[in-house]
Amino acid sequence: MGPSERPRGAGELKFRDPKRAAELAKAIERTVAEIDRERVSVMHVCGSHEQAIARFGLRAILPKKLDVIMGPGCPVCITDMPEVDEAVALADKGVRVATYGDMMRVPGTTRSLADAQAGGATIDVIYSVAQAVEIARTTGDEVAFFATGFETTAVATAATLRQGVPENFTVLSAHKYVPPAMELVAALPDTEIAGFLAAGHAAVITGWKLFEPLARKHHTPVVVAGFEPLDILAAILKLVELVRDKSDAVENMFPRCVTEQGNRNAQAQLWDVFTLGGGFWRGIAWVPDGNLVLRPEWAHADARVRHGISGVREASTPAVSTACICGDIMVGRKTPHDCTIFGTTCVPEAPVGACMVSSEGTCKIWFQYGGRPDLAEVTR
Amino acid sequence: MCLGVPGRILEIHGPMAIVDFFGVTRQVRLDLVDEPVAVGDYILNHVGFAIRRIPEDDIEGTLSLYEELIREANADDLMAADVQGELDATERTRGPQ
Numbered sequence: 001m002g003p004s005e006r007p008r009g010a011g012e013l014k015f016r017d018p019k020r021a022a023e024l025a026k027a028i029e030r031t032v033a034e035i036d037r038e039r040v041s042v043m044h045v046c047g048s049h050e051q052a053i054a055r056f057g058l059r060a061i062l063p064k065k066l067d068v069i070m071g072p073g074c075p076v077c078i079t080d081m082p083e084v085d086e087a088v089a090l091a092d093k094g095v096r097v098a099t100y101g102d103m104m105r106v107p108g109t110t111r112s113l114a115d116a117q118a119g120g121a122t123i124d125v126i127y128s129v130a131q132a133v134e135i136a137r138t139t140g141d142e143v144a145f146f147a148t149g150f151e152t153t154a155v156a157t158a159a160t161l162r163q164g165v166p167e168n169f170t171v172l173s174a175h176k177y178v179p180p181a182m183e184l185v186a187a188l189p190d191t192e193i194a195g196f197l198a199a200g201h202a203a204v205i206t207g208w209k210l211f212e213p214l215a216r217k218h219h220t221p222v223v224v225a226g227f228e229p230l231d232i233l234a235a236i237l238k239l240v241e242l243v244r245d246k247s248d249a250v251e252n253m254f255p256r257c258v259t260e261q262g263n264r265n266a267q268a269q270l271w272d273v274f275t276l277g278g279g280f281w282r283g284i285a286w287v288p289d290g291n292l293v294l295r296p297e298w299a300h301a302d303a304r305v306r307h308g309i310s311g312v313r314e315a316s317t318p319a320v321s322t323a324c325i326c327g328d329i330m331v332g333r334k335t336p337h338d339c340t341i342f343g344t345t346c347v348p349e350a351p352v353g354a355c356m357v358s359s360e361g362t363c364k365i366w367f368q369y370g371g372r373p374d375l376a377e378v379t380r
Numbered sequence: 381m382c383l384g385v386p387g388r389i390l391e392i393h394g395p396m397a398i399v400d401f402f403g404v405t406r407q408v409r410l411d412l413v414d415e416p417v418a419v420g421d422y423i424l425n426h427v428g429f430a431i432r433r434i435p436e437d438d439i440e441g442t443l444s445l446y447e448e449l450i451r452e453a454n455a456d457d458l459m460a461a462d463v464q465g466e467l468d469a470t471e472r473t474r475g476p477q
């Protein structure tokens with residue numbers, strides 16, 4: 001199909017197979033109408049899903065009664081201020097901090113890494129942990145990799161440490177583990193999440209079976225979804241069918257990449273290097289088992305241990321605006337449109353909160369793709 | 381950051397594979413993939429590591445999103461930037477490309 005044959009509407013509505021998309025939309029509409037709830041809220045937990053949903057304007061073809069909400073699916077956004085403070089403290093000590101680009105402008109208590117850089121610190125923006133190791137090798141400088149990302153990304157950090165890294169290389173782990181956060185959101189009384197779309201590529205690592213206890217315990221079905229617009233619609237249809245049938249099943253709608261048990265080799269390497277610890281997720285809550293922390297056997301490569309910066313905080317009240325409702329957005333209580341400074345004071349060029357910094361943050365995604373081309377929102 | 385990007389294996393050298401990503405040739409580590417891979421196989425790459433061999437039958441459906449992103453996206457498209465980030469995460473191959 002050539003580009004000219006693609007249907008346009010609702011901003012960027014584009015499908016490779018518009019007939020199939022229309023069928024799926026109709027089936028979703030029918031199924032949602034059969035659910036005996038006034039509103040049906042389902043949550044996905046993946047920045048890439050939100051990008052696809054917003055980019056392809058999927059919300060515009062979903063029924064008014066159905067809300068598809070982005071939950072805590074942006075690892076940069078949930079990296080807490082004290083974690084940024086630790087990175088800033090390393091930079092202040094003269095350690096080269098290597099990190100993914102989105103982390104530069106995420107606010108710490110008073111400073112971001114970009115502020116530290118402006119103050120003379122050396123910060124390297126890298127795309128992979130291997131590049132951080134390379135900097136340590138070639139410069140001989142003390143390098144700390146400020147590691148963010150969910151289990152999908154943490155496996156790369158784990159494999160790299162296991163390959164062997166130079167002595168002047170350490171890891172400041174802000175890696176997070178998604179399932180406990182889904183657990184936490186599922187238990188919130190005020191958001192009433194009826195079901196979850198699980199992130200396809202995180203599930204490549206963990207496998208789909210992992211979600212069964214969560215589905216059972218909270219009686220919220222889970223559907224693993226891919227990233228094509230049609231993958232997402234098909235997964236939403238499956239999910240609302242399960243909600244209608246009051247099922248607590250887990251379904252895999254991304255079988256080309258996700259298996260029942262996941263990638264066991266990657267899991268073995270992940271758990272060889274990391275263990276679970278409780279941690280605060282920015283703006284959300286203390287998430288028991290939500291952080292991936294280096295095991296004591298890896299203390300020699302742990303920046304917190306090596307440089308004694310564990311738990312340092314900038315001693316001052318946070319400079320971050322109290323207007324930011326990022327946390328409420330990430331648990332599904334609010335949308336960016338509820339933020340009084342969305343798109344005015346808070347824009348990608350001058351982000352106030354972390355959700356406007358990261359390419360996976362709801363605010364930035366809505367800002368770039370024209371917010372929510374959703375009739376339900378404007379007519380509500 | 382979790383999007384990953386699929387590519388086709390051109391050569392394998394121990395724990396490294398030379399992979400074609402839509403015309404861009406890069407090196408990817410194979411330590412994390414959980415089944416044997418061979419030249420011609422498609423893999424899903426994330427931050428420089430193959431995390432999954434993608435079954436042959438399913439490859440069409442997996443590639444089209446990326447092809448569209450690479451073809452149509454403008455410079456500040458977030459999804460396209462993430463795909464580019466995945467390519468930037470892989471090591472450049474040494475020698476001619």
Ligand code: SF4
Nearest residue numbers: 324325339346353363
């Ligand atoms: S628009 Fe900015 S200030 Fe408002 S919630 Fe989003 S990140 Fe926070």
